[in-house]
Amino acid sequence: MNKIFVLAIAVILVLIIMAGCGSSASSVPVSSLSVEMSEFRFDPADMTIIAGKEITLSLKNTGGVDHEFTILRKGVVVKIPFDPEQQGKDILAQFKIGAKQSGEFTFTLPEAGEYQVICSIQGHMEAGMLAKLIAK
Ligand SMILES: [Cu+2]
Known part of the structure; x- marks a missing residue:
């Protein structure tokens, strides 16, 4: 596996995690x-x-x-x-x-x-x- 591919996967994972946080934030009472x-x-x-x-x-x-x-x-x-x-x-x-x-x-x-x-x-x-x- 080359380094760029690994880096791309890491970036995608971070984006997915961030998206998850964003959607759950709306259910936290403000x-x-x-x-x-x-x-x-x-x-x-x-x-x-x-x-x-x-x-x-x-x-x-x-x-x-x-x-x-x-x-x-x-x-x-x-x-x-x-x-x-x-x-x-x-x-x-x-x-x-x-x-x-x-x-x-x-x-x-x-x-x-x-x-x-x-x-x-x-x-x-x-x-x-x-x-x-x-x-x-
Ligand atoms: Cu109106």
């Missing part, structure tokens, strides 16, 4: 989140935070229209299409950001569990603005 919103997605769409702790949420809207980061009550599975009149009571927190704007907010989820995040602006959730927020 106290601050940075989320980008655009048409029509949240990035990341899978978030894990610390339950019972104040969370700092930095939102950046890189899209061309307004977007919202709306957290629904624990366990609520949103109906499609979202009906604000019917499901308004299911909203725990809501942060709106205009096109090309950003903002910083705080919220606390006292109870561990799974929460759904949506953009409740008409048609946006249906187009893909859905995310999962886990508190633990």
Whole structure:
């Protein structure tokens, strides 16, 4: 086996290990989140935070229209299409950001569990603005 081949294998192994760390990092609960919103997605769409702790949420809207980061009550599975009149009571927190704007907010989820995040602006959730927020 020549040295370059061995080196290439070593580099690939390191990359695989690093990739593994990257994917598991999202399931380690954090106290601050940075989320980008655009048409029509949240990035990341899978978030894990610390339950019972104040969370700092930095939102950046890189899209061309307004977007919202709306957290629904624990366990609520949103109906499609979202009906604000019917499901308004299911909203725990809501942060709106205009096109090309950003903002910083705080919220606390006292109870561990799974929460759904949506953009409740008409048609946006249906187009893909859905995310999962886990508190633990
Ligand atoms: Cu939106």
